[in-house]
Amino acid sequence: xxxxxxxxxxxPTLLLAELLLGKVFVHNAADGRCYKGRIVETxxxxxxxxxxxxxxxxxxxRNKVMYGSPGTLYVYFTYGCHNLMNIVTEPEGVAGAVxxxxxxxxxxxxxxxxxxxxxxxxxxxxxxxxxxSAMDITLEHNGLSLSSDTVYLEEGENFPPSVISSSKxxxxxxxxxLFWRRYIAGNxxxxxxxxxxxxxxxxxxxxx
DNA sequence: TGTAAGATCTAG
DNA sequence: TAGATCTTACAA
Numbered sequence: 238x239x240x241x242x243x244x245x246x247x248x249p250t251l252l253l254a255e256l257l258l259g260k261v262f263v264h265n266a267a268d269g270r271c272y273k274g275r276i277v278e279t280x281x282x283x284x285x286x287x288x289x290x291x292x293x294x295x296x297x298x299r300n301k302v303m304y305g306s307p308g309t310l311y312v313y314f315t316y317g318c319h320n321l322m323n324i325v326t327e328p329e330g331v332a333g334a335v336x337x338x339x340x341x342x343x344x345x346x347x348x349x350x351x352x353x354x355x356x357x358x359x360x361x362x363x364x365x366x367x368x369x370s371a372m373d374i375t376l377e378h379n380g381l382s383l384s385s386d387t388v389y390l391e392e393g394e395n396f397p398p399s400v401i402s403s404s405k406x407x408x409x410x411x412x413x414x415l416f417w418r419r420y421i422a423g424n425x426x427x428x429x430x431x432x433x434x435x436x437x438x439x440x441x442x443x444x445x
Numbered sequence: 446t447g448t449a450a451g452a453t454c455t456a457g
Numbered sequence: 458t459a460g461a462t463c464t465t466a467c468a469a
Contacts (some may be wrong), residue, residue, distance in 0.1 A: 317453095319452095336452060364453070409452055
């Protein structure tokens with residue numbers, strides 16, 4: 238399967254949030270384990286006009302990775318117990334990222350179950366904090382490039398635009414009205430936090 | 446230096 | 458529905 242090059246990430250954040258669906262995220266861990274998962278849910282975050290974005294008030298020690306090269310991993314810790322994983326977008330100097338909210342496990346499933354200490358495959362990565370735990374993604378991965386051999390994306394099976402749905406983002410209070418969440422309608426591995434509107438209610442970029 | 450909030454998850 | 462648990466940002 239083809240590894241995605243840096244060119245892939247030089248697209249607008251919202252478009253990337255859709256294009257990332259179906260792509261395969263690969264993590265070759267330091268202990269020799271290899272984790273693979275297909276992305277089925279994303280959320281876009283942009284500094285401009287988006288109060289929910291970490292970079293809305295400018296660059297800080299934490300969010301400086303968001304200002305880096307597109308295709309960089311931005312991992313941060315929140316709620317005292319969860320790592321969340323983003324892929325940096327927009328040209329260098331402009332803050333933007335796509336939060337990976339859910340994935341469908343493809344490889345290393347037994348290791349993921351041990352990492353999460355659960356048995357049900359469908360619950361392994363159906364939430365942003367869950368997938369980092371399953372794939373052993375930590376703050377050590379913050380700032381890593383997706384053109385490295387440790388973490389990268391592979392060309393997966395592209396979903397038809399008709400199954401890509403959009404909704405408001407989840408778990409935030411600021412800029413909560415933006416329809417910047419993208420997910421695969423009906424996919425069992427999408428997070429269950431809140432049901433979105435029926436598919437097709439809002440046009441996605443790929444449809445229009 | 447202290448404090449409050451937070452892009453979450455799980456158990457009860 | 459609340460508690461876990463810790464980093465960051467901001468105010469004093």
